[in-house]
Amino acid sequence: MKLTHGSNNETEVKLRWLLLGELATWIGSSFVWPLTSVYLNKQLHISLSMIGVVLFCNCAGNVLGSIVAGRFYDRYNPYPLIVVGLSLDATILFLMAFFHGWPAYWIWLTLTGLTSGWNGTMINSIATSLRKYPGRYVFNLIYFAQNVGTVTGTLLVGYLYDFSIEFLFILAAALFAIAAINAAINYRPIINFHKQRQAKTVATGEKPKSQAMPKYNMMLTIGFLISLAVTWLMYMNWESNLSVYMVSLGIPFHMYSLLWTLNGAVIVIIQVVLARYPHLFKNLFHQIIFGTLMFAISFVTLIFARDFAHFALSMLILTFGEATAFPAVPAYINDLSPLSSKGKYQGAINVARGIGQAFGPLFGGLVIDRSGYIPFFIIAAVGIFLMIVLLIPLHAKLRKHLTLYK
Missing domain, CATH: 1.20.1250.20 (MFS general substrate transporter like domains)
Structure with a gap:
């Protein structure tokens, strides 16, 4: 079995900031997906079959966002891609606070699926750039942060939903805004990693596109x-x-x-x-x-x-x-x-x-x-x-x- 090693001297995003971003976004996401079926059926009186279509569109958007983000990460500087993705998600959730009727909710949920796939792939891809820790350790902690976020969000959503659905969406938007600010401040080392990656592809004779x-x-x-x-x-x-x-x-x-x-x-x-x-x-x-x-x-x-x-x-x-x-x-x-x-x-x-x-x-x-x-x-x-x-x-x-x- 052959091994090809990356350099341990590359500047990289600190793991704690990656985990903070995951924690904030998964708490925010957990404010939205548990209430979707209940809200659409009980408040907007949408049929269960139509709700199934809505959820399918959300998943389809997630798949499309994942495909595009993965290819963009390999070809372009990931720093603006993750910052813009998180900011866009925050904006969509903020708009949902004021426009959550039908079919606006359907449109927003499809768009959040797209941005969710985008941001999730970007975070996982950035995680592959970390060399300070073994990959197994990094992805275990990322999964840990995701589930802490899910548990926290799902425990709170029932109480917050009874208080105000508008407040829920604003709070979710605020969490994604925190994640975007965190990325803007702390993910800058990925720029250097991208430059070093480009230099390596040139030095090894690889084409600029993904190998x-x-x-x-x-x-x-x-x-x-x-x-x-x-x-x-x-x-x-x-x-x-x-x-x-x-x-x-x-x-x-x-x-x-x-x-x-x-x-x-x-x-x-x-x-x-x-x-x-x-x-x-x-x-x-x-x-x-x-x-x-x-x-x-x-x-x-x-x-x-x-x-x-x-x-x-x-x-x-x-x-x-x-x-x-x-x-x-x-x-x-x-x-x-x-x-x-x-x-x-x-x-x-x-x-x-x-x-x-x-x-x-x-x-x-x-x-x-x-x-x-x-x-x-x-x-x-x-x-x-x-x-x-x-x-x-x-x-x-x-x-x-x-x-x-x-």
């Missing part, structure tokens, strides 16, 4: 992206169809909400442990396989769940999968990506996730309507387990031929 992955790296990356898309396809049903199933079993809705508090809290604990013991797993591939296996097992346990305790157990297992597999995938793909194309492939990760998010509730709904919940749980468990069957032999065949870019 393609080596063939074997690309084959493994495609395997990871397929696995990620399938996992998100099934995982999204925890956020949509599982609430209906639990209520149908006589479990109060607030108990379903409690599961997500459990999810966020456990993710934070796991990320702290992984940050403290970065070599708990032998390598990133083992971490991905472990996490994917936990996802599959969580759906197996759902087959037998009839009370809250069993659903809590399923959520606990699912959370182990989420907290280990999801941050490990961008870290490994970062190692597989050449210097001049890291943004492109970090964007591809968001695209795979966005496809799973967009079609997950629809896929689950179709299976459940035709066959019921238990057959869906079986299909989800088998589908995710097949991803392990795909990845293990693929990695075994390719690992000696991989080129890692540290």
Whole structure:
């Protein structure tokens, strides 16, 4: 296995400022997505099928933003791209505070999907420029910041929504404005990194455009992206169809909400442990396989769940999968990506996730309507387990031929 090392002397963005930006934006985002379905249905009297279209447009915007941002990161100076992206998101949320009727809300939510994909890809791509810490450590902490933001936002949104939806959007806009100011002040070192990256491409004879992955790296990356898309396809049903199933079993809705508090809290604990013991797993591939296996097992346990305790157990297992597999995938793909194309492939990760998010509730709904919940749980468990069957032999065949870019 060949290794190509980057310089440790490059000026880079400090990790703490990257985490601050993630924390602020994820708290802000968590003020918007939990209330969308309730607000559109109860306040604007929009049908559930139309709400599904709205959420699909949001995910489609996220995919488009991720694709474009990844390519722009590789070709242009990322500093103005991230500052403008965060500022634009803040502006959109501010406008939502005053114009949140129908169909304006639909338009704004689609645009926030676009900027979310853009900013998320930019942050992950900038994270690949950090050389002070191992990639595994960086992406674990980024995932930690995202989930602290999600837990904080979702805990507050219920109380703030009852107070004023206008205030919610203004507060979300303020958080994105803080993230934009933080980026404007503290992300300037990425300018120097971009210049050094351009100089390296010239020195090594590479074309200015992004360099393609080596063939074997690309084959493994495609395997990871397929696995990620399938996992998100099934995982999204925890956020949509599982609430209906639990209520149908006589479990109060607030108990379903409690599961997500459990999810966020456990993710934070796991990320702290992984940050403290970065070599708990032998390598990133083992971490991905472990996490994917936990996802599959969580759906197996759902087959037998009839009370809250069993659903809590399923959520606990699912959370182990989420907290280990999801941050490990961008870290490994970062190692597989050449210097001049890291943004492109970090964007591809968001695209795979966005496809799973967009079609997950629809896929689950179709299976459940035709066959019921238990057959869906079986299909989800088998589908995710097949991803392990795909990845293990693929990695075994390719690992000696991989080129890692540290």
